[in-house]
Amino acid sequence: MARYTRKEFLSLGALLAGAASIARLPFPRSAQAQPAPAQPNRGAGIEADLVVMNAVVHTSDPAMPTAQAFAVKDGRFLAVGSNADIRNLASQRTRVINAAGMFVAPGFIDCHCHPSGVNELFGVNANVRTLAELKANLSRRIAQVPKDMWVDAYMFDDTKLDVELTRQLLDDISPSNPVSVNHRGGHTSWYNSRALELAGVTATTKDPEHGRFFRDASGQLTGRVAELARGVFAPVGIRARFSTAEERERSRQGMKHISQEFAKVGLTSVHDAGAGSDKIRAYEDVYRAGDLRHRAYMMIRGGAYPQLRDAGVYTGFGDEWLRVGGVKYAADGSASERTMRMSTPYVGTNDYGILTMTQEDIHAAVDNAHANNWQVGIHANGDVAIDMVLQAYERVLAKSPHPDRRHRIEHCSQVNPDLLRRIKATGTIPTPFWTYVYYHGEKWSQYGDEKMRWMFAHRSFLDSGIKVPGASDYGPGPFEPLMAIQSMVTRRDFRGREWGTNQKISLDEALMVATQHGAYASYEEKTKGSITAGKYADFVMLEKSPKAVDPNAIKDIKIARTVAGGRTTWEG
Numbered sequence: 001m002a003r004y005t006r007k008e009f010l011s012l013g014a015l016l017a018g019a020a021s022i023a024r025l026p027f028p029r030s031a032q033a034q035p036a037p038a039q040p041n042r043g044a045g046i047e048a049d050l051v052v053m054n055a056v057v058h059t060s061d062p063a064m065p066t067a068q069a070f071a072v073k074d075g076r077f078l079a080v081g082s083n084a085d086i087r088n089l090a091s092q093r094t095r096v097i098n099a100a101g102m103f104v105a106p107g108f109i110d111c112h113c114h115p116s117g118v119n120e121l122f123g124v125n126a127n128v129r130t131l132a133e134l135k136a137n138l139s140r141r142i143a144q145v146p147k148d149m150w151v152d153a154y155m156f157d158d159t160k161l162d163v164e165l166t167r168q169l170l171d172d173i174s175p176s177n178p179v180s181v182n183h184r185g186g187h188t189s190w191y192n193s194r195a196l197e198l199a200g201v202t203a204t205t206k207d208p209e210h211g212r213f214f215r216d217a218s219g220q221l222t223g224r225v226a227e228l229a230r231g232v233f234a235p236v237g238i239r240a241r242f243s244t245a246e247e248r249e250r251s252r253q254g255m256k257h258i259s260q261e262f263a264k265v266g267l268t269s270v271h272d273a274g275a276g277s278d279k280i281r282a283y284e285d286v287y288r289a290g291d292l293r294h295r296a297y298m299m300i301r302g303g304a305y306p307q308l309r310d311a312g313v314y315t316g317f318g319d320e321w322l323r324v325g326g327v328k329y330a331a332d333g334s335a336s337e338r339t340m341r342m343s344t345p346y347v348g349t350n351d352y353g354i355l356t357m358t359q360e361d362i363h364a365a366v367d368n369a370h371a372n373n374w375q376v377g378i379h380a381n382g383d384v385a386i387d388m389v390l391q392a393y394e395r396v397l398a399k400s401p402h403p404d405r406r407h408r409i410e411h412c413s414q415v416n417p418d419l420l421r422r423i424k425a426t427g428t429i430p431t432p433f434w435t436y437v438y439y440h441g442e443k444w445s446q447y448g449d450e451k452m453r454w455m456f457a458h459r460s461f462l463d464s465g466i467k468v469p470g471a472s473d474y475g476p477g478p479f480e481p482l483m484a485i486q487s488m489v490t491r492r493d494f495r496g497r498e499w500g501t502n503q504k505i506s507l508d509e510a511l512m513v514a515t516q517h518g519a520y521a522s523y524e525e526k527t528k529g530s531i532t533a534g535k536y537a538d539f540v541m542l543e544k545s546p547k548a549v550d551p552n553a554i555k556d557i558k559i560a561r562t563v564a565g566g567r568t569t570w571e572g
Helices: 006-022 083-087 118-122 131-142 167-173 193-199 228-233 244-264 277-288 305-310 359-371 383-399 417-426 441-446 458-463 481-490 507-514 516-520 551-556
Strands: 050-053 056-058 069-073 076-081 095-098 103-106 108-113 151-156 179-183 188-191 211-215 221-227 267-275 295-301 322-330 376-380 408-411 429-431 539-542 559-564 567-571
Touching (some): 118 244, 167 193, 188 228, 244 277, 244 567, 267 277, 267 559, 277 295, 295 305, 322 408, 359 376, 507 516
Parallel strands (some): 108 267, 151 179
Antiparallel strands (some): 069 076, 559 567
C-alpha cells in the first residue's frame, strides 16, 4: 500500500473529493461516450420543452446539413427538420423562439484553454498597449503592499507594447518590490533587478536545463526569463497569502466569471488544459451553485495525475458537464513567445527554441498513462518536439495497441508531410491554435513565410484525413470562436497581412472544426458537436450568417443567444 506524507494525503483527499463528485456517470467509466438516442416517434405525443423556428440551421451533421427548426426535450435535441416538421412538437407549455432568419450552429468547442478567471478579477492587468498604462497598473498595486512583497502582472504581450520592456524600465517602476510581468503565452516573464537579486541571478549565472536567462549584446541580463529558468523565483521574497477558504472563494468567483465570458461568445464546451485539485474543486463549486455555463473536459496536470491514477480514475470519469480528460504535459516552448523548439532557427538568429522534456521523459510519461487507460495530451509546438512526442506514441502503440486511444499533441504548430503521415497513422489528435494567425500576426515575421506555410496547418490536417479541432490556448490566444473561424478562413492578421495562404479552409470546414471535430477530441462526437436528435442541446444563435458577411468581418458578428443543455447561458 502506498504511503503518503500528511501534505500528500491532504492533496490526495482534495483530488479524490473532486473525482468522486464528478463521477455521476451518465457516461460509463470509459473514454467512449454513449451513442445518442434515436429520433423520437412524433406520433407518440411527445411535448418539446423548447422549439426554435424560422432559423437558418447549420447542423454540422452530414446526414442533414441544414434545417429550419428543431425541438429540445430534457436538455437534448428531440427532432430537427422543417418548420412544419417541428411545429407539431410544441404545446402551450413549450417555449418557442422565433429565430427570424438568424443563423444557428452547434455550440462552439474550444479544445485547449486555461480557464481560471482569478487573474482577470484579482491580478494586475498587463494586457495593455503602452508603458504608461503598465506603470500605472503596477504602481497601484505596489502602493498597496509591503516592501519586498512580490507584485505580479499577467496577460502581457511584448510585441504589442509601445516600447521594448526591460529590467531597467521595471526598476524605474519599482526598485524595492520584486516584480514579474508574465507573458500571456505562459512561458516567459520579465523581472526587475530586485527580483533577480533575491533569486541570486547575475550576468554570470548559467542557463539551467530547459530554461534561459536572456542577455543583451553586452552580456547583461535583460530581465526576460524563459521556461523552467523561472523556477528560481518561486521560493524567494514575500508572497501574498490567503487562507484555504479565501483561495477557494477566489477560485469560485474566477470560474464563475470566466464561464460567463465563454457563454457570451458562443462557447458551450471547453477543454481545460491543466486542472488540479483546486481547479476541480472550483468547477464543482460553480456547478453546484448553478453558475457553470460551459461543459468542461478537464485535462489533468502531470503533477496531479499520479494521485488520480492511483485512486483508479481514468479518462472518461464524470458526467455531461464535468469530465476527466487526459493527462497533460509540455515538451517545448511557446509559439507566441518564440521559444518553441524547431529544426531550423528563428529568422536572423541561431536560436532553435527550447525543449522542456527529454525523449526519455516523454517515453516514461506516455507509457505510464497509456497503460492506465488515460488519454495523453503533450504540448509540442515545434517540429522537433512534435517528432519526439510521435516517437513515444508510435512506441507505446506498437507495444500495446489500442483501437481508439486518441492521444493528442497540444498545439502541434509546425508540421511537415512526414509528421502529418505519422499523426494520421497513430490516430493522434492535433489541437492547433485557431485565433493565432489573426491575433499574433506581428510575430510571424520572426518565423518567416516558409515556416508559416506549415504552421497552424488546418488545411493540411483536413487533407490528410485528420479530424483537427480548434484551440485558443487562452490566455495566450483570445477565445472568441468567431475570431478563430475568421482566422482559419482568411489566414489574415489584424493588420491585413496574410500568412500561409495555402492553409486556408472553407467556412463550412471551419464550422466543422469548431463543433464536431471538437467533440471528437474528447470522445464525445456521439453526444455533442452537431444539431442532431438525441445529442445535447448545445447551440448558438448569430445575428448574421457568417456566409452572408465579408470573411474579414466574421469576428464582428454578434452572438444573440447561447444555449447549453437546453438552458440559455447568454442572451445578447
